[in-house]
Amino acid sequence: MNNEQVPSGLRWQAIDTVLLDMDGTLLDLHFDSHLWKDCLPRRYAERHNIPFNAAEAHITPRIKAREGTLKWYCLDHWTQEFGIDISGLEHEHRERITVRPQAREFLCWLKTHGKRTVLATNAHRRSLDLKLRQTGIGVYFDEIVSAHDFGAPKEEVEFWRRLQARCDFQPARSLLVDDNPRVLRAARNFGVAFVLGVHLPDSRAPARPATEFIHVEAFSQIMTTL
């Protein structure tokens, strides 16, 4: 999709609630990629006095095995597993937490147009708090929800049930923007009418390959006249 195109089927008149993912959607995923793929193995290697590659070989499969589960997103789990204070590591590198292009403008635009805006993230509360402090984007939301509050990640239908019980939104009148296709699939199965992926969640990594979902390249594409 080029910058001039509006995703077909997106009708703002039919949308009351906008559910937004944080990492890779509103914030540059580069921070998380850097932290987990570089800072963590580096710290582990220093701690155990082993080469970086050996640390990486220890860490990567363990993380991969938890993909799609709540533990994958749980700082306490990984702190215990690797014996490294992950929250402390995130704090050390917090300068790299940045907002994606046009994300702030999009959040303002949603407010101006009276859309109820919900931040729905799999991020652990401590990570979420750090990122909100660092970027100030918390002010734009009517609700902020972490999957850890519900005990289920966004990849599972249970998350969406719990979110609906908490926020009382109408899936048929909602839009979700999220860089994770598994999450988009779960939301769509739950009945969320409009779902959009993200073309370039990490500014320093290649773009995401197309899936069955439309990927937004720039928020300007969806800030259209109502």
Ligand SMILES: [Mg+2]
């Ligand atoms: Mg994400």
